[in-house]
Amino acid sequence: MSDFLSLTGQRVVVFGVANKKSVAAHIAKTLLEVGAEVVLVVRSPKRHAEVAKLFPESQILVCDVEHQEQIDQMAKELIEQEVPIAGVCHSIAFADYSDGIKPFHQTTRKQFLQAIDISCFSLIAISDALGPILRPDASVVTISISTTKMASESYGFMAPVKAALDSSLAFLAKSFSRFSRVRFNAVGAGLLKTSASAGIPGYVDAYLFAEKAIPRKVGLTTQEVADTALFLLSPRSSGINAQTLIVDAGMSTNYFDSEIISPSKG
Numbered sequence: 679m680s681d682f683l684s685l686t687g688q689r690v691v692v693f694g695v696a697n698k699k700s701v702a703a704h705i706a707k708t709l710l711e712v713g714a715e716v717v718l719v720v721r722s723p724k725r726h727a728e729v730a731k732l733f734p735e736s737q738i739l740v741c742d743v744e745h746q747e748q749i750d751q752m753a754k755e756l757i758e759q760e761v762p763i764a765g766v767c768h769s770i771a772f773a774d775y776s777d778g779i780k781p782f783h784q785t786t787r788k789q790f791l792q793a794i795d796i797s798c799f800s801l802i803a804i805s806d807a808l809g810p811i812l813r814p815d816a817s818v819v820t821i822s823i824s825t826t827k828m829a830s831e832s833y834g835f836m837a838p839v840k841a842a843l844d845s846s847l848a849f850l851a852k853s854f855s856r857f858s859r860v861r862f863n864a865v866g867a868g869l870l871k872t873s874a875s876a877g878i879p880g881y882v883d884a885y886l887f888a889e890k891a892i893p894r895k896v897g898l899t900t901q902e903v904a905d906t907a908l909f910l911l912s913p914r915s916s917g918i919n920a921q922t923l924i925v926d927a928g929m930s931t932n933y934f935d936s937e938i939i940s941p942s943k944g
Contacts (some may be wrong), residue, residue: 679941683912686713686721689761690911693719693743693804694755694769694821695729699873701821702769706733712908715761719752743800744792762813765911768804768820771797771874773836776816779880785835793836798843805850805862818850819910821903822864824926832880844922851920861919864908868898868926890938892927902927 690709694702695718702718709716710733718738720729726740741752756763773793801820812818823833826841847862854860869881869888889897906925909915924930 681713683712683908683914685709685764685765685912687715688764689715689717691717691719691756691763692767692768692769693741693800694767694771695720695732696725697728697873698732699871699900701867701870701872701900701907703729703732703905704900705767705769705907706736708901708904708908709911710736714765716721717756719894723815732854732901735841743796743803746803749800749803749807750786753804753811756808757811761811762816763808763811764816766804766808766811766812766816766818767907767911768801768818770800771821771836772838773797773834773839775834775878779831779834779878782829782835790835790839794842797836797839798846801843802846802850805854812858812860814860815916816858816860816916817911817913818860818862819906819907820847820862822866822922822926824866824868824930825941830884832878832884833885842924847922848920849867849942861916863915863918863920864922865903865906866922866924866926867903868892868929870900872900887938888929891929891932891935893932894927894934896926896927898925898929 692702692706695706706716716736718729718733718736718740720726721742723740726738729738739752741748774789805818822844823840826837844864847864850862869885903925
């Protein structure tokens with residue numbers, strides 16, 4: 679059973695590769711390793727040039743999801759190629775922390791709506807635009823977070839945005855079920871070492887805490903998140919729909935670890 683995931687030769691579109699450390703880059707690399715055809719979609723021409731060095735043999739399209747006309751053009755190019763899409767990976771998120779992390783109630787309307795647009799609505803817009811070229815049994819996977827109900831100050835206002843993303847899965851699954859078997863799921867990832875997360879004020883301290891809270895005392899890896907995404911993209915997960923699959927290495931079960939509560943006794 680060399681093709682256990684049944685992704686060999688299947689076209690999968692991956693949104694959000696930023697650099698070699700990004701979740702999307704790990705997903706794309708692993709998809710290529712199992713024989714999938716990977717189409718990458720990046721935000722800008724500059725990013726296109728950078729990503730082309732990492733994935734020289736993959737088709738790369740440019741689409742800034744803040745602009746509907748670019749989403750439409752990206753979809754038009756893929757539809758015209760007449761190659762059915764077996765999977766879509768949405769690994770896009772953005773929040774404006776240029777003024778630092780402020781108390782949640784001081785979040786501005788502009789900040790919140792921009793984060794919702796890029797991090798959540800883009801999944802809806804992309805799914806709609808690519809609908810005509812998706813295989814009837816395609817899988818759409820987005821990258822979320824392990825919990826949206828914990829008030830982590832270091833994550834700013836993004837948890838409510840990710841909660842909206844998680845909620846949208848059920849509604850997308852229901853909408854598409856009227857004419858297909860397309861599935862929508864998320865990987866609820868714990869804290870990771872990525873270039874994007876490193877830029878969030880206070881994130882490093884939160885990551886170091888996560889390492890202590892995880893039972894194995896080793897942080898979650900980006901590859902572990904990528905491997906889970908591949909499973910959800912594959913037919914092997916056909917019974918999973920409208921779900922957020924938590925991947926946090928058990929962190930959420932271990933907040934009362936004795937070494938955390940009483941570090942001097944550890």
